[in-house]
Amino acid sequence: MYGRHDSRNQSRDDDYYMGSEYFTNTKNTEPPVDYGDHLRENEETESLDSEGKQKSFNRLCVRFAEKTSMQGLPWINAAKLWYAKVFWIFLLLCGIAGMTLHLYSLIDQFLQFDVQVSISLGFNHLVLPAVTVCNVNAVKQSELNIMSEALQSLVTQTDPSRVNPGPGKKRKKRYVDEFDNINFDNLSRMYDFTDKGGQKKDNTFQITQTFQALYMQHSRATRQKAGHQLQNLLIGCSFGGYQCYQSNFTWLQTEDYGNCFTIQSEEFVVTSAGPDNGLTLTLYTETDEYLTGIAQGYGARIQIHDLYTYPFPSDEGEYVASGFETHVALKQVELIRKGSPYGECQDVTAYLSSYGAKYTRTLCQNFCKQQLVVDTCGCFDNAESDLFFTLNYTFSVAPCRSETERVCLAQLEADLKGRTLECPQCVKPCQETQFGKSFSARNWPTDEYANVLMEGVCEKLPKQACDHMTNKGSDYRALGHNFVKIKIYFEDLNYELIEETPEIEVQQFASDVGGAIGLWIGLSIISMFELFQLMLECCAFGVHKCRQPVPKKKQSDKYKEKYNPSVKRTQDNKNYQKII
Structure with a gap:
């Protein structure tokens, strides 16, 4: 009963099975397009x-x-x-x-941005700094007649020769009394001389201020003509044994000393230390032309400053006495300060493109003060007029001339000195070159050499002025007071670098x-x-x-x-x- 299996039935069943719809193109059936979504x-x-x-x-x-x-x-x-x-x-x-x-x-600690100062020494050939030289007498006696009557009156009242001579201390006291009796009301009152706090101002200081104010009232050309000229002042100039000339100097004016002259050059490279490798200047001060009541001493005023910085010999200069050879030995110090966020400093080239001079704090303070004067008093301080003329800085207002304007100016200067007003924008430069100075001097010239120098001067001066000097005869001390010799050189070619660096560097942080x-x-x-x-x-x-x-x-x-x-x-x- 299970014996035989009909192969035909098997074949028929297989055909039915294989022909079924379930096996029709099963391997080739493609899913619908949206099959991936399912x-x-x-x-x-x-x-x-x-x-x-x-x-x-x-x-x-x-x-x-x-x-x-x-x-x-x-x-x-x-x-x-x-x-x-x-x-x-x-x-x-x-x-x-x-x-x-x-x-x-x-x-x-990092956000405080503290700095530390590192000091290092370097050695290299150094460029000689700029040197500004002025005669301490602003107006020549022979040119006094081109100045105003007010200034002439002041010079007359302060002339020691008008005081009758007396013996010893009595003569000195009489001259001091004459100074105290000067009537400033007869002069143009250019400053507020009102005493404050019950304190009396020094009369010599008042005379100096009044002279400067009257002097600055004159035009720039008049002031230049009235002062000592470079061709008379400079009788010798050399650098490292080679001559330098008047064409190497530039002219500027100050209210204290009149005509001043600056020599500077990047070509003045010092390759060896010592007096023979520096700048040597020989000056003729024309002491017979001094206004003796105003210029109360003989000599010159010099300032040694960095190249392309504007000089302020009244504030930052040094006196060099007549009748002496003065040696100034320099040591260069480079200062590098960190700017924001570690501190406040100004790029030294900030003013160079606009004014032709490097940024210095003193220059910035003068600009700031002048702007305060313009904003407060409606005028500008004429005492600094030559500074702004030289740097092509102009104002749309007139100089302070009326008494009201001068009183306003004096009050503003008092506020600046008392720190009631300040110039916070005048920060230190980011890079600064300073020069340490050591002075030494000897009596100069000798009696014989004074005559030699005088003969050389007579070739330049008018005959009348030369005769006046040679008539002094054997008064070699008087002749010596007419001459100043200055040697400016580097003591050694080592320079000191003082640099601010972050106390915590970013890498260290x-x-x-x-x-x-x-x-x-x-x-x-x-x-x-x-x-x-x-x-x-x-x-x-x-x-x-x-x-x-x-x-x-x-x-x-x-x-x-x-x-x-x-x-x-x-x-x-x-x-x-x-x-x-």
């Missing part, structure tokens, strides 16, 4: 991490604790006992607190911060990237949770059979077994 990775696969475990925030933290190089977290994760976990959590929190305090201290973080919680740069990756994974997990769809209903068997041939094949196999 067959995305199922929800269970999307919710698994790289290790095949269910995604969760707790799982992310555990996995981070297992792999991180940060100290403490692996021990917290590995601890089995609750008090062990508490202990390691406590240690980690203490480390974080210590790191926070340490970092706060480091950041606070980064090292300190890294050391603090590594000390307290064991973090390194690589460990910080681990924290960064943890944040990215947390963000990705959050996005996944937000985008996770609502669970769908179970698909029908018909849908599964249509788009999943394996399901249909399994079902047909079951039916086939039943047929058999």
